[in-house]
Amino acid sequence: MNDRPIGVFDSGIGGLTVLKEVFRKLPDESTVYLGDTARVPYGIRSAETVTRYSFENTGFLVSMGIKVLVVACNTVSAVSLEAIKGRLTIPVIGVIEPGSRAAVRATRNKNVGVIGTEATVNSGAYARIITAMDASIRVFSLPCPLFVPLAEEGLTDDAIATMVAERYLKNLKEKGIDTLVLGCTHYPLLKDVIGKVMGGGISLIDSATETASEIKETLVRNGIEGSPSREPLREFYVTDAPEKFLKVGERFLGEKIAHIEKISVGQ
Secondary structure, three states: OOOOOEEEEEOOOOOHHHHHHHHHHOOOOOEEEEEOOOOOOOOOOOHHHHHHHHHHHHHHHHHOOOOEEEEOOHHHHHHOHHHHHHHOOOOEEOOHHHHHHHHHHHOOOOEEEEEEOHHHHHHOHHHHHHHHHOOOOEEEEEEOOOHHHHHHOOOOOOHHHHHHHHHHHHHHHHOOOOEEEEOOOOHHHHHHHHHHHHOOOOEEEEHHHHHHHHHHHHHHHHOOOOOOOOOOOEEEEEOOOHHHHHHHHHHHHOOOOOOOEEOOOOO
16 A cells, blocks of 8 residues: 555646655655646636546546545635545545645735635635634635746746736735735746745745645555655656647656656546
8 A cells, every 4th residue: 555656636737836846745655647638727617527527537546546646736626625535535635725724824914815717716715714724814816817828838937927927916915915825736836926026025825835745744644655665656647738748747847757648538
């Protein structure tokens, strides 16, 4: 059981920011990553469709013998996490609760901002979880859909990214927040621009980092840490366009992807 892989899935490439943190914090763990690139983006889909896609992706990863499932997608974590947990006996970890917990710890003035896709923001998941942890916190949520294509095109530190960030974040700055949750796994690539636009004194919460910490705690708590005595496997699967995934994915990960395979799910 201990040397079985950690399964990670996302609607596409963004979940690689979570995987990158898993590599950093858990270097002995084998991983299987699935990017559902044929059906991205999930943020514009109905809850019913997102849940169906999630079950299909989960079924593939479970067939690979995983010991933990990581839902590295804010949209799925907001819409389908509980339904997925109800189907599996292994631990299931999403990205919203770890980020919410970190925001509650970080805020000093009890004003927290959340940015994400339309689906994540409309679900109200971050606000619901944050206020359940601390009812005195006010949560201000804002969709920032253009951040995803900027991240995927590598336009993360130029004038275009700055202009878009200034346009989106103006209203949040006026709310007097002191903590901002990057509620989409693409957004950490824009952290420098977002931080610059928001100004000093704002704590940026990277859900990818927080999720990796929760995975580590889950492995330790369940006694299923990987063995350091063997080389971990790193497998990548996509449902479409592996060439594009390789090109963009290596930028997200900051390292080479040795092998990738195109598969079908849900057929």
